[in-house]
Amino acid sequence: xxxxxxxxxxxxxxxxxxxxxxxxxxxxxxxxxxxxxxxxxxxxxxxxxxxxxxxxxxxxxxxxxxxxxxxxxxxxxxxxxxxxxxxxxxxxxxxxxxxxxxxxxxxxxxxx
Amino acid sequence: xxxxxxxxxxxxxxxxxxxxxxxxxxxxxxxxxxxxxxxxxxxxxxxxxxxxxxxxxxxxxxxxxxxxxxxxxxxxxxxxxxxxxxxxxxxxxxxxxxxxxxxxxxxxxxxx
Numbered sequence: 001x002x003x004x005x006x007x008x009x010x011x012x013x014x015x016x017x018x019x020x021x022x023x024x025x026x027x028x029x030x031x032x033x034x035x036x037x038x039x040x041x042x043x044x045x046x047x048x049x050x051x052x053x054x055x056x057x058x059x060x061x062x063x064x065x066x067x068x069x070x071x072x073x074x075x076x077x078x079x080x081x082x083x084x085x086x087x088x089x090x091x092x093x094x095x096x097x098x099x100x101x102x103x104x105x106x107x108x109x110x111x112x
Numbered sequence: 113x114x115x116x117x118x119x120x121x122x123x124x125x126x127x128x129x130x131x132x133x134x135x136x137x138x139x140x141x142x143x144x145x146x147x148x149x150x151x152x153x154x155x156x157x158x159x160x161x162x163x164x165x166x167x168x169x170x171x172x173x174x175x176x177x178x179x180x181x182x183x184x185x186x187x188x189x190x191x192x193x194x195x196x197x198x199x200x201x202x203x204x205x206x207x208x209x210x211x212x213x214x215x216x217x218x219x220x221x222x223x224x
Contacts, residue, residue: 031210042200042214050210090154098143098204101212103154
């Protein structure tokens with residue numbers, strides 16, 4: 001099973017809303033990632049968790065707050081977003097270290 | 113940070129033709145991954161490369177890890193309509209484990 005599951009698939013939120021994106025994997029991977037992808041651009045790394053600890057934060061604004069409650073789950077909490085934050089948000093997982101990373105289908109986020 | 117440049121940026125080919133694309137980096141990478149992404153979906157892993165000079169195949173796809181460790185190549189033989197999509201290279205650099213960086217992408221369109 002090489003599946004990474006993301007929910008919801010689509011999300012529309014207002015600039016004053018608080019919402020969360022969820023990601024789950026059952027491959028025993030101990031590295032999990034959040035990426036942001038704008039149209040016609042490559043995915044941009046936001047956060048990396050290794051062994052449930054935040055190891056990389058690519059200078060992401062604090063209105064994005066990641067959380068890794070256990071080795072299978074990764075959340076991204078959203079608060080006070082801007083319209084320019086509208087994008088496809090991708091979750092991925094891999095073994096820790098330079099290994100194959102598997103991606104979920106993404107959450108299409110629209111901020112209005 | 114690292115930049116991964118892919119070429120060509122886009123290509124139109126006829127069904128049955130072979131395709132070649134490449135990815136170059138400004139720094140040394142210790143793992144190269146190739147992904148295909150369909151519109152609105154997450155990237156799907158095609159091939160993983162771990163050693164300089166390594167040549168790996170997956171069906172009609174063949175990829176190579178460049179000797180200098182700063183480049184990688186992907187070939188698709190006898191293209192079919194379902195090969196349409198965006199192909200991304202991605203790599204882990206030698207300095208930061210688990211930091212997976214994506215290339216700029218090659219958009220492939222196949223005509224019958």
